[in-house]
Amino acid sequence: MSDVLRVGVVGAGMIAGCHVRAYAATPGVEVVAVADPRAAKAERLAATVGARACSDLATVLDLGVDVVSVCTPPRSHADLAVGALGAGRHVLCEKPIAGSLADGRRIVAAARASDRVAMVGHVSRFEPDHRAAKDLVEGGHVGDVAMMVHSLTTSLPGWSEGGWLADPSQSGGPLLDLSVHSFDYLAWLCGSPATRVHAVAADSPAGPATYVVATVRYAGGAMAQVEASWAHPVARGFKAVVEVTGTDGRISWDYDHLNGGAMYLVDGGATWFDPLGERGYHREVAAFVRAVREGGPSPVPVEAGFEAVRTALAAQESLRTGRPVDLRTWEVS
Numbered sequence: 320m321s322d323v324l325r326v327g328v329v330g331a332g333m334i335a336g337c338h339v340r341a342y343a344a345t346p347g348v349e350v351v352a353v354a355d356p357r358a359a360k361a362e363r364l365a366a367t368v369g370a371r372a373c374s375d376l377a378t379v380l381d382l383g384v385d386v387v388s389v390c391t392p393p394r395s396h397a398d399l400a401v402g403a404l405g406a407g408r409h410v411l412c413e414k415p416i417a418g419s420l421a422d423g424r425r426i427v428a429a430a431r432a433s434d435r436v437a438m439v440g441h442v443s444r445f446e447p448d449h450r451a452a453k454d455l456v457e458g459g460h461v462g463d464v465a466m467m468v469h470s471l472t473t474s475l476p477g478w479s480e481g482g483w484l485a486d487p488s489q490s491g492g493p494l495l496d497l498s499v500h501s502f503d504y505l506a507w508l509c510g511s512p513a514t515r516v517h518a519v520a521a522d523s524p525a526g527p528a529t530y531v532v533a534t535v536r537y538a539g540g541a542m543a544q545v546e547a548s549w550a551h552p553v554a555r556g557f558k559a560v561v562e563v564t565g566t567d568g569r570i571s572w573d574y575d576h577l578n579g580g581a582m583y584l585v586d587g588g589a590t591w592f593d594p595l596g597e598r599g600y601h602r603e604v605a606a607f608v609r610a611v612r613e614g615g616p617s618p619v620p621v622e623a624g625f626e627a628v629r630t631a632l633a634a635q636e637s638l639r640t641g642r643p644v645d646l647r648t649w650e651v652s
């Protein structure tokens with residue numbers, strides 16, 4: 320690898336713009352290609368960084384990139400991530416790692432068979448508020464984590480190409496698209512795998528099961544309430560609410576897209592932060608680039624991304640049956 324890390328971004332939609340801007344802001348990194356079958360989108364995004372626009376992964380690989388960012392809808396992640404890893408490239412794959420367990424397993428197998436860095440874009444882990452809470456928990460400030468709330472509520476996003484987000488068979492609905500952030504973050508935060516999930520949902524004008532609440536039990540004994548919505552009015556915007564309570568303290572914070580948020584710390588202090596901008600994506604990409612340069616380990620292993628998807632798909636199963644799902648034994652294709 321030359322000193323400059325050469326990047327190819329596959330997909331030129333909403334999240335691809337965040338990746339391109341984050342790579343462009345990272346020293347020693349050059350975005351050399353942006354691929355999307357929608358040529359105008361690829362050209363527009365590529366032009367922002369002087370990259371070459373093309374239509375598919377094969378062309379990106381031919382251009383000799385070192386790393387590939389997979390920024391396409393979930394059902395295409397496995398073919399792209401496996402193809403890039405098989406060609407010896409490092410991969411940053413957007414969440415959810417896949418739309419099915421079978422596809423997720425393909426990516427995990429390809430990552431294990433490769434000596435490249437394979438990372439999942441679970442950006443929550445890199446947002447300053449979420450990271451600060453993780454540091455406080457690891458520093459013992461809340462004692463043993465017992466109760467967690469993670470809520471991400473908004474309206475149905477309108478930007479997706481061909482409307483794939485609104486189609487549950489393509490996006491998995493808010494459980495797979497939104498709550499997968501919560502499932503990954505909470506298991507990482509409490510340092511313990513989810514063992515049981517039970518979900519209930521309501522329909523809304525945005526579609527079936529577009530308001531969801533899931534309860535999750537963790538192996539270490541903690542429990543969580545996860546809320547996800549695409550059912551809220553457009554004008555309300557995005558809102559995040561998080562609370563972590565342990566044997567010795569509590570951390571809570573919230574923000575919306577307009578007002579920023581306050582984080583209340585266990586010592587009684589509070590910090591203010593601005594949710595606008597791309598704070599998480601820049602840190603995520605910087606962590607990926609560092610891991611590539613240092614030879615690993617992956618900052619967010621594909622196994623963690625797979626477990627978050629498994630929890631989300633088990634929650635969907637719970638919606639269908641009305642019963643909790645035991646994740647210690649649950650296995651589907």
Ligand SMILES: NC(=O)c1ccc[n+]([C@@H]2O[C@H](COP(=O)([O-])OP(=O)(O)OC[C@H]3O[C@@H](n4cnc5c(N)ncnc54)[C@H](O)[C@@H]3O)[C@@H](O)[C@H]2O)c1
Nearest residue numbers: 330331332333334354355390391392393413414415479480
């Ligand atoms: N981490 C986050 O906060 C976050 C936020 C939004 C989206 N995402 C994730 O990013 C991924 C993409 O979402 P989006 O909102 O950018 O979608 P989008 O619809 O805005 O863009 C996806 C693009 O991929 C292109 N595409 C589809 N198949 C392709 C292929 N095989 N090769 C090349 N391009 C292809 C489409 O033409 C489209 O332009 C999804 O997995 C989504 O869950 C993550």
